[in-house]
Amino acid sequence: MNILEKINNNMSNFTVGERLVAEYAIQYPVDVVRYSAEALAEHCNTSRSNVVRLCKKLGYTGFSEFKYEMNRYMNTPHAITKKHLNEEEGDSLSAFRKYLNCFSQLETLYNSSQLKQIAEIILRSKRIIILGHYHSFFSAQQLEFRLNRCRIDAHAINDLSTTEAFGEMLTQEDTVIIFSISGGKVYHDSVCTFRKRGVKVILISMTENSPISRYTDIKVILPCITRLYDESVMDDAPTFYFFIELLIEEINHQILANNDVSDNS
Template identity: 30%
Template sequence: MNPFERLDFYKNNYTKSEQLIYDWIKKNPSTVVIDSIDALALETSTSKAAIIRFSKKIGYSGFAEFKFELSRYIISGSRENENESMDIARSITSLYAGYIKQINDYIDLKNIRKIAKLISNAKRVKIIGKNRTGFSALQFRYRLTKIGFDAEALTDPILIEQIQESLTKGDVAIIFTTRAADPKYYEFIKTVSKNGVTTVVITCTETKLIKQANYHVLLPSIENASTSSFLDNQTILFVFIEILLAELAYIVNGNYNHNKK
């Protein structure tokens, strides 16, 4: 069912607050796609919690997924009312903005600071990524050079496999992966951990891989908002890189002594 069919399918079971939300969405779908959950709560005289419950009631994991599906459906031109138009650019940017804001809810700044200190004290830093996340690995490597940190980005599967045995205690290996589905990553962490290498996994998926690493960062996944999602998690990873970079810059500026562990 598309979002509008779901809205109507459950309408006989709505509470009073849910009815208010339903009525507003039906009358203002394009506004819902652009506005935040706070704005919707204000417009409907309800609450964020009520909107999240409403979204789950009609079959979504939360408001973010409902908003995404509603936007995708409108953008696709499948609306029955073809005369209604919307600003596609504002819709897509608002979706990304919503997920970027979620990063604050996902990360623990104390953990980020530990990872930053780890990188600053490392003998060597290897940044690993494959396919699309290879761009995240390269981006982090480029950004590190801006603040005086030397690191190597590895995106070739053969090189990633060959480097394992040469890594030793004092080295740090950072893995960027959106879904952590590649079994080679599990083998990599198992192999380098035996040599005393500290591993960090940065991912958008809650997976067993994060339990094998010494440190991990779990970020929101805009791709997982829908099984048919056409949006990309690289934006989320790139924003996180800037957060981690800010902590490293703090070290470089002398607020931390990066020569000491």
């Protein structure tokens, strides 16, 4: 019996909080491998204690052993899903086609008014704060760097206490951009504060009905490659980076258009 079958067979023994972890682990086993117990609990909208209790009910000494067993399962041949791929392709070509398929799903976004709207908001903003937690902070830093290269003042933050401090400083002239695969509740209190102060909040996520999405002004949902293919070796950061480049291109387009208008007036 593999670990996913074990979880399914014990579903009736779990509490409500433990069941949230169990259902999430079955749907997104790669997240169990990628995250700490605290991060997994956040993604499941429950507590760390529920994660640990689930592991022990399944017969593991704790989360570390549970995570190890999930990783072992994910790296066995039967666990790999081959979607849209030829079984005879090599590993590098397989990875290339997976990312290509993932990026192609952004075409609709690129041709939509949503990207233009985000660019307009950024260009009108007095201050831009970019939030990222754990691995998502690298994407926040990348957007900070790309905006700075466009001579747009922006600051990436991953410290929650600093985020809370900005909650008392930002106004309706400012914008907060959040990178979060799950759109987790870690930002809930801060986002509520931003909304009360009229701050524009833009969420860049990979989860459709995330906990904080209802408090945001704009929600962008990107494809999640680790969920498309259920493979721990893939990384979602390139999708965030690809989106950033699309956004920067639109920002530059609007800057050039505004300059042309100014020159002709």
